[in-house]
Amino acid sequence: MTQVGTTERTTIVLFSGDLDKSIAAFIIANGAAAYDHEVTIFFTFWGLNALRKDQPVPVKKGLLEKAFAWMMPRGSKKLGLSRMNFAGAGPAMIKHVMKKHNALSLPQLIELAQAQGVKLVACTMTMDLLGLQQEELLDGIEYAGVAAYLGDATEAKVNLFI
Amino acid sequence: MTQVGTTERTTIVLFSGDLDKSIAAFIIANGAAAYDHEVTIFFTFWGLNALRKDQPVPVKKGLLEKAFAWMMPRGSKKLGLSRMNFAGAGPAMIKHVMKKHNALSLPQLIELAQAQGVKLVACTMTMDLLGLQQEELLDGIEYAGVAAYLGDATEAKVNLFI
Amino acid sequence: MTQVGTTERTTIVLFSGDLDKSIAAFIIANGAAAYDHEVTIFFTFWGLNALRKDQPVPVKKGLLEKAFAWMMPRGSKKLGLSRMNFAGAGPAMIKHVMKKHNALSLPQLIELAQAQGVKLVACTMTMDLLGLQQEELLDGIEYAGVAAYLGDATEAKVNLFI
Known part of the structure; x- marks a missing residue:
């Protein structure tokens, strides 16, 4: 926060809705x-799921929108893995080893990013x-x-699509 | 088109053959x-499928090449989704909501890019x-x-791998 | 190697464990x-599998670590495809056409990169x-x-996430 126009910037497009x-x-x-760095994460497509609130929010939706809302994971605790998902056993394993190694969970990483x-x-x-x-995010x-x-x-300079 | 050597450039490697x-x-x-920006999209691996013509083009091919041609989606209207594909129901849903919101379809986006x-x-x-x-592209x-x-x-400055 | 501070740099985050x-x-x-260019590939998550030695290395592991070691592909010869994997038939097809066209295999590409x-x-x-x-890498x-x-x-300037 002390730079004079020389701040490095980093942007990430988060397209993926995978936990990993x-x-x-x-x-x-x-x-x-x-x-x-000044950092921007731009959440698009499935990436938006990480920003959803855990609990359903009462908003008016059409049928298709309801179908999407129901089929897509509701928030950062519900995401699956890009591979070895094993119907949810994979995410549980990953969360277990992350906790064991005192690594921050995804909800904590999001909080830290906001902080x-x-x-x-x-x-x-x-x-x-x-x-x-x-209201749902x-x-x-x-x-x-x-x-x-x-x-x-x-x-x-650092622009990634994930 | 008015710059003197300061045109911004953007490149995208499109590796993925997914519709989304x-x-x-x-x-x-x-x-x-x-x-x-001067923009380049470099189509590699499965990304090439978006550039295929809709209709089979009569060209000479070996057996393996025929197998690839047959297994891979033929053009931008045939691509599947990276998730929630549901044997083709997912792409139909996405195309439906895009049409409903007057968003350009992939073939239209390709046309616009060329224009x-x-x-x-x-x-x-x-x-x-x-x-x-x-001849097939x-x-x-x-x-x-x-x-x-x-x-x-x-x-x-903006280089993405998708 | 002839530049005076103007060497181009390229970095790749290899997150994916897919062969393609x-x-x-x-x-x-x-x-x-x-x-x-000075090039860095940063192997993270499943990308690390490409760096594993072909043969099991006798190291002490906990149960979960053993499970991961056993479930994940052991080295660059064992990786699957991101699509059309067909239980291993896809990688065999790709390796066959690459050999036919005298393209370097992944283990050879890794060797070349190191050289x-x-x-x-x-x-x-x-x-x-x-x-x-x-010891396992x-x-x-x-x-x-x-x-x-x-x-x-x-x-x-070129930073990709793959």
Whole structure:
């Protein structure tokens, strides 16, 4: 926070809704923030699931939107693995070893990111498509489209799509 | 188009043959092109499937090449989803909500990219391996290898692998 | 090796344990190295499997670590495809066409990368979590965490997450 126009920037598009990829995204984001990078994570498509609140929020939805809401994992505690998911046994194993090694869980990594000022941006176009509403996502999130992402990315050197 | 050597560049390696990831790639590419970036999408491995023509093209192929041609989706209308594919029900749902929200379909996004001058480059090494021939891919595509991709990427700030 | 502080850098986070994605990562890395880029591949999560030795190495492990070691592919010859894996038939097909076209296999691509001075870095945090030990990985590998990766990435223009 002490730089004069020389702050490093890092952006991540989190497209994936997998637990392991989301953890990787937040570890990189938190690492970059710890080195004083301005960090943006742009959540799009399945990546938005990590931002959903644990509990259903009473909002009005059409039939298709209800179907999406029901089929997609509700929040960071419900995500599956990109491989070796084994109907949920894989995530349980990973969470177990992470706890054993005192590694932060995904919900804790998200909290840390917010505490460090990582900008969490929900892709409004995907929200429209999947019928997700702001009330259903975590507090403290920003809402924007691909133009805002590109604005940040062109200022950054490290731009990842996860 | 008004810059003097300061044009921003964006490159995307499209490795994935998934509908959702291909849509994300083209939305980012079209967004960047709208902001006057010079944009390259380098299609490699399964990503090439988005460039295949809808209809079989009569070309001579060996047995393995025929097998690949038959097993892989033929063009941007046939791609599946990276998750929630449900034997084709998922892509139908996504296409339905995209139409409902007046979002461009993948074939339309590809057309728009070409109209905006986005450089679509098919990876010749993968074409050799999978036995894909130029006649089988969309018109207006360029053909090159990883060296050409790296040439563009080292001039760009936003480089994504999707 | 002739530059004066202007060496291009390229970094790749190899998160995926898929054969096709690992091949893509090493083709890009070797291409960049051939153009005198300083290249780092940071192997994390399933990506570490490409670095495992073919043969089991006698090390002491807990039960969960043994389970991971047994479930995950042991080395670059055992990886599966991200799609069309067909219980191992897909990788065999890909390896067959690569051999037919005189393309380097993944083990050869790894060797070439090491010969070209590509820095192969194993993510120590993931090693801890999955219970992988240095003796189990290829020789000539470096060991570091996300901070070291970010250090290299902020010096690079081409940064990919695969």
